[in-house]
Each structure stands twice: as C-alpha cells, then as structure tokens.
Amino acid sequence: MRKLLYTRVVVMIMFMTTSACSESKYDTDEIPSPQTTATNILQGPIQKPATGYGSDGSYEVAEIDFSNPQYSGTQVSIFYPKGITSPKPAIFFSHPFGGEDKDYNIELYKFIARKGFVVVFVPYRTIDVSIDHRYQTLWEGFIKAATDYPNIIDTQKVGFMGHSFGGGASIDLAYKAFTEKGWGQNGRFLFTMAPWYSFNWNSPLSTQQQLQSFPANTKMITQVYDEDDVNDHRLAIDIFKNINISNAEKDFIYFRSSTVNGYNYVTDHAMPGSRKAFDALDYYGVYRLLDAMIDYSFNGNSNAKNVALGNGSAAQISMPSYNGQAMAPLEVTDNPTPKYPQGKYQFQCGDSTNPRIAYCN
Numbered sequence: 001m002r003k004l005l006y007t008r009v010v011v012m013i014m015f016m017t018t019s020a021c022s023e024s025k026y027d028t029d030e031i032p033s034p035q036t037t038a039t040n041i042l043q044g045p046i047q048k049p050a051t052g053y054g055s056d057g058s059y060e061v062a063e064i065d066f067s068n069p070q071y072s073g074t075q076v077s078i079f080y081p082k083g084i085t086s087p088k089p090a091i092f093f094s095h096p097f098g099g100e101d102k103d104y105n106i107e108l109y110k111f112i113a114r115k116g117f118v119v120v121f122v123p124y125r126t127i128d129v130s131i132d133h134r135y136q137t138l139w140e141g142f143i144k145a146a147t148d149y150p151n152i153i154d155t156q157k158v159g160f161m162g163h164s165f166g167g168g169a170s171i172d173l174a175y176k177a178f179t180e181k182g183w184g185q186n187g188r189f190l191f192t193m194a195p196w197y198s199f200n201w202n203s204p205l206s207t208q209q210q211l212q213s214f215p216a217n218t219k220m221i222t223q224v225y226d227e228d229d230v231n232d233h234r235l236a237i238d239i240f241k242n243i244n245i246s247n248a249e250k251d252f253i254y255f256r257s258s259t260v261n262g263y264n265y266v267t268d269h270a271m272p273g274s275r276k277a278f279d280a281l282d283y284y285g286v287y288r289l290l291d292a293m294i295d296y297s298f299n300g301n302s303n304a305k306n307v308a309l310g311n312g313s314a315a316q317i318s319m320p321s322y323n324g325q326a327m328a329p330l331e332v333t334d335n336p337t338p339k340y341p342q343g344k345y346q347f348q349c350g351d352s353t354n355p356r357i358a359y360c361n
Contacts, residue, residue: 019266026123042071044230044263045322047281053295053307054288057115059083064152068123069144070137077102077114077121078145080152087150087299089157089187090118092142094166094173100126104273105163111287117151120145135169135201146183157187157298161290164231164269167195172204175210176203178218187298189219191290194231194269196347197354198239207356209241219297221308222291224341225267227257234349237336238359247334251316253307254331255285260322280327284319 042048045200046148049055054247055094060080068074081088090114099105100123112119122141124134160174170192213332222240225235240252255267263279270276272286295304310316313334318329342348349360 005322007324013225028361039249042279042283043277044265044279046284046285046320048280049288049320052288053291053304054283056111057081059114059116061110064149066144068137070133071123071125074100074123076123076141076145077109078118078149078152078247079109079121080118081116083289084116084152085355087152087154088116088118089159089294090120090146090153090155091159091161091294092120092161092173092177093122094138094160094169096162096164096166097126098271099163099166100124105189107282108272108287109279112290115291115294116218131199133200134165135199135344138166138169139173139201142173142177143181148210149171155181155183156185157191158184159191159294159297159327161191161193161194163193163272164234165196167192168198170195171198171201171207171243174218175214178215184217188215188217189293189297191221191223191233191293192236192239192288193224193272194228194229195222195236197235197356199232199355205326208242208359211239213251214244218245218249218311219293220245221253221293222234222250223253223255225255225269225271227266227268228271229344230269230346231343231348232338232345232349233336233340234338234342234360235347235354235356237338237361238349238356240336242359247311249309251311251332252334252336253289254333254336255281256319256328256331258319258327260325260327265327280320284327286329289316 030360062077062082065075068076069135102121109119109121121144122138124137128134146155160170162170169192174190198207200210222236224236257267258265265279265281266277272282283344292304292307294302296308306313307315317330317332319329342350
C-alpha cells in the first residue's frame with residue numbers, strides 16, 4: 001500500500017515545494033543572514049511580544065552540524081544555547097515535504113535555542129523510495145544527535161514536534177523514543193501541526209496500539225489551520241481523539257485568518273514557515289504556545305499550563321491587536337469536529353491510502 005502512495009506523494013511534493021519556495025517572500029538566495037534574523041521585524045503591523053511566553057530568550061544561538069546517516073550529502077543540525085555547561089531539554093523536529101532545507105523553519109529553531117533549549121533538525125529526502133525510509137532517516141538522525149552529544153541533549157526531557165508529513169511522523173517516532181529508548185522520563189510532549197497520514201515504522205504494533213499506550217506523562221498540542229486545503233483536518237482529529245492522553249493534558253487548536261491594518265494573517269498549509277510569511281501568527285500562535293508547553297512539560301509550571309493547555313482560557317486563546325483591530329482568537333476544544341467536507345482537501349482522511357482510514361469520522 002505504501003508503494004501506491006508514491007505518485008500521490010510526488011504530487012504533494014510539487015505542491016509543497018511551490019508553496020514553500022516559489023510564493024515565498026524570500027527567494028532561496030535571499031534568506032536573511034543569521035546576523036539579521038535574530039532581530040528582524042515581523043511582517044505585518046503586529047510585532048513580537050516583548051515579555052512573557054513567546055518573547056525572545058536571552059541566549060545566543062550555537063549550531064553543530066554532522067553528516068546525515070541516511071541522506072548522503074546533507075547534514076543534521078543541532079541548535080542550542082551558546083555557552084551551556086550542562087545538557088538541556090531537546091525538541092526533535094520533523095519537517096514537511098519540501099522543507100528539507102533548514103532555512104525553511106530557521107526562525108523556529110533559533111527561537112527554541114534562544115529560550116535555553118535544544119532543537120534537532122534532520123532533513124529527509126523529499127523524493128524517496130519509501131515512507132519507511134523517511135521515518136528511518138529522521139529516527140537515525142535523532143538517535144545519533146542524542147548519542148553523540150550527551151553534553152548538549154538531555155533525553156530525560158524531550159518534545160517531538162512536526163509539520164505536515166513531519167506531524168504525522170512525530171507520533172510513531174515519539175512513541176519509539178519514549179518506549180524503546182526511555183526518553184522523556186522527566187517530561188515529554190507532542191506538538192503536531194497540520195499533520196499528514198500517520199504510519200508505524202519498524203514496529204510490531206499498529207498505530208492504534210501505539211496511540212493507546214503512550215506513557216502517562218505525555219502532553220499534546222495539535223494545531224490545524226483554517227485555509228489549509230492540503231491535509232484533511234480529520235487526520236489530526238483522528239490522532240487527537242484516539243491517543244490515550246487525558247483531556248486535561250491535551251488541546252486541539254484551530255486557527256482562523258485575520259486582516260489587521262490591511263495585512264492578511266493567512267492560515268494556510270504553509271504555516272508556520274519563515275520563508276513564506278514570518279509574522280505574528282508564528283510568534284503568538286506557535287512560538288508562544290510551544291514556549292509555554294516546554295515550561296509546563298519540563299518544569300510543571302501551572303501558569304505555563306494555562307497558556308499551553310488552558311482548555312480555552314483567555315491566556316491561551318487571546319491574540320494581539322493593532323490600533324483596535326484584533327487578530328482572530330484561537331479556537332480550543334477537546335472534542336474537535338471537521339468544519340469542511342473532505343472534498344476541500346488534497347489528502348483526504350477517507351482515501352484508501354490512509355492507513356488509518358477506519359478511524360475517519
């Protein structure tokens with residue numbers, strides 16, 4: 001069945017690379033330099049939060065790169081706080097199709113490192129022989145990073161984060177890391193964005209068996225975006241409803257687009273990604289909640305939980321304004337339902353290529 005996905009995957013790749021590159025506000029040779037991105041101005045009228053969750057941290061960003069064990073000619077990147085003297089909690093990020101260049105989400109990686117944490121980025125082949133090999137590429141890159149750099153990465157506190165294909169892949173990879181490797185004993189979370197199909201790789205368990213046996217201390221944020229017409233929201237809903245995480249420790253978050261002072265905050269499939277639009281949606285919708293999720297998962301901060309997993313609290317859903325015009329608030333629920341018919345989406349939950357088609361609703 002996975003071989004049958006190849007043609008459809010190529011179509012998705014063509015769409016994703018077009019979304020990620022040809023429509024971007026930065027052409028490939030116009031990516032801001034590392035010296036400018038740390039202080040750059042957000043697109044649109046609303047700028048970065050100055051304090052609290054979502055505000056930039058005080059660390060300088062350091063980077064280590066090493067040869068990718070499963071993708072010749074590319075490198076795995078570790079972004080971490082410069083000058084640390086002990087290992088720090090780490091986020092393992094799985095990128096979308098077309099996002100194998102680290103610059104696609106470079107601002108996210110730098111944000112995490114500036115806050116005092118580590119992020120590991122592993123590129124996988126956009127066009128590959130199998131989905132299994134993409135999962136293997138991510139997995140082996142993550143494992144090598146953690147094994148070779150124990151002075152930087154604390155595997156007792158970890159998060160798995162991913163977008164699109166990476167969002168779907170994060171489920172299986174996190175489960176393997178949590179159960180086979182024992183990662184996250186002192187804190188673990190999932191953060192998925194507009195996820196694609198979820199498979200199980202190199203495992204005797206089905207995805208449903210995995211979902212029903214995640215470790216008890218796992219927390220989760222799932223995000224979907226209103227204008228996304230690539231990945232059916234039912235894919236995210238399925239995983240969210242079937243995973244054995246209590247409602248108190250997970251939230252499903254829906255983003256609506258806004259127009260503020262003539263600027264359109266667009267919630268399409270390319271969100272988040274600093275090569276198309278880098279604006280307040282990234283900082284207030286993604287970075288802010290991730291920042292709080294890290295603090296709650298790793299430190300048990302109750303104020304952080306109210307922001308990350310507030311079950312619709314004002315601190316969680318409120319978005320900023322400019323001259324009296326506010327961005328649309330986030331919609332948060334523990335019982336998500338689809339807002340649009342499957343026909344809106346390129347990759348539908350009910351497609352026969354979805355290994356979890358039996359769980360669509």
